[in-house]
Amino acid sequence: MRDALYGPTGFFTSDATGPAGHFRTSVHASPLFAGALHRLVSRLDAALRHPPRFDVVDVGAGRGELLTALHPLLAESLGSRARLTAVELASRPPGLNPEIAWRPDVPDGVVGLLLGTEWLDNVPLDVAETDREGRARRVLVDPVTGAESLGAPVDAADAFWLARWWPLRSPGDRAEIGWPRDVAWADAVSAVRRGCALAIDYGHLRGDRPPHGTLTGFRAGRQVVPVPDGGCDVTAHVAVDAVATGVGRPYVLLRQRAALQALGVSGARPPLDQAGTDPGGYLRALSRAGAAAELTDAAGLGSHWWLLHGVGIDPPLSDVPGHP
Template identity: 70%
Template structure:
């Protein structure tokens, strides 16, 4: 999975097209999403006392779409420093004011963002056989054929015992401790401020019996063959990830989080259509975009995980 996504010729490193050509995220759906994040960033800025410089770091930045949207909405007024963290080269046409690097800067005073990054942090998938053995699942990149591999190791067993304890014969489990480590390491770079991860996921009480690993290409769901031609993604074990950094956290569904930040998807009043038809049409379009962002069967099914580091945020999510 790691080589297929991030190795030479990998999906995120070697493709001539953009990842956005293959799948749709909240960032691509509407600028309302970036606007909501900017309101959260402003709350962090206020809690920090409006420092001389506020860092906004987007890990797994794709082609910089979120940072460009934040800048377009006003997050570039002298004090804000925007930085994308991505293994791919700097995208052509990205505004010069946005920094680009392959690793996280530290220390960060400000906001660390990870929107649909954790689902692409590579992990192993294992399968429980009829005798109860838990064996790694191997996939041939050329044919897509699956076969059982060696038994999982002690670290995997330790993680499963705590976070995926009810696996039965025939079940597939996604061993999530690499995501826990990745997120804890990312949060550790924040000196003061907040760290926010947004992604699809599940909790210990509702782990999926057949796992969630899948692929996306050209806007369609496809088999998760690790050949570099497609996105490979698996849902996040949120309770496990949240426990790693050791900081207070809040977890909300995207629907609830966006509503708390002023994005509710409500239709504009019909009276507005009579008094200002153009304003009504604009508001109607915004309501449609908000509805997509908050749809519980779509993007609204994401969870938001927010850690507070040296600050207390009130009136946010």
């Protein structure tokens, strides 16, 4: 999985179109998403008492789409205090705003907001399956054909994580062993000196794990067999409760629908009588409502999880109903 995504010919490092050419995320769906994050930044800036430098660090930045959308908003509200950094293993895309820094690792000493938007689902992991004797064994995959077989039993670290977070109960049950994601997120959060770390991703909780796992592939907008040959995205949902607990800090866990609504994104249609008095405004409001509805759709993007950790401040959105 690591080679298929991030190797020399990996999906994320060698495809010039980037993720946007293959699947639609909240970042690509509507500028309303960036607007909501900008309102979160404004709240954080006030909570931090307007520091002389406010960092916005986007981990797994794709081709810099989110920071590009945030740049003019932050330039207006924060001015020269804003520092935007994209963290991505792919090469810096041509034409990216020069005020957006580009680097392969998370910088230390972040004061502000660290983001991981649909990043953790692409942190490489192993898959385990229970054999007929009830042993959890690694699933091996041919990187060319995608043919699967069972390998050796999982090691002690894997077995410990599975027992706590994803118990395998019956022959044929599968689990994605998520501790590499727990470690990756904990390391990222440790780079924040003051502010907030926010992970946004699709995922599940311990009481609702899918018995056969979620590993899949995407290419050109279509779901495909996850053959790890570099030709498609290879992704698996995130065990968000394990990731949250691994940081060792207070956290808030919300569905995107609730989080965006708390940040002013509503899919409510404008009043119909506006069409007669202000037809142009009505059409614009109707378009915004449609985009907001996509972002907050409980069966789609709205079902994504928002995991927020406060560092030196209380976790943002703590007062929003829905934290499990």
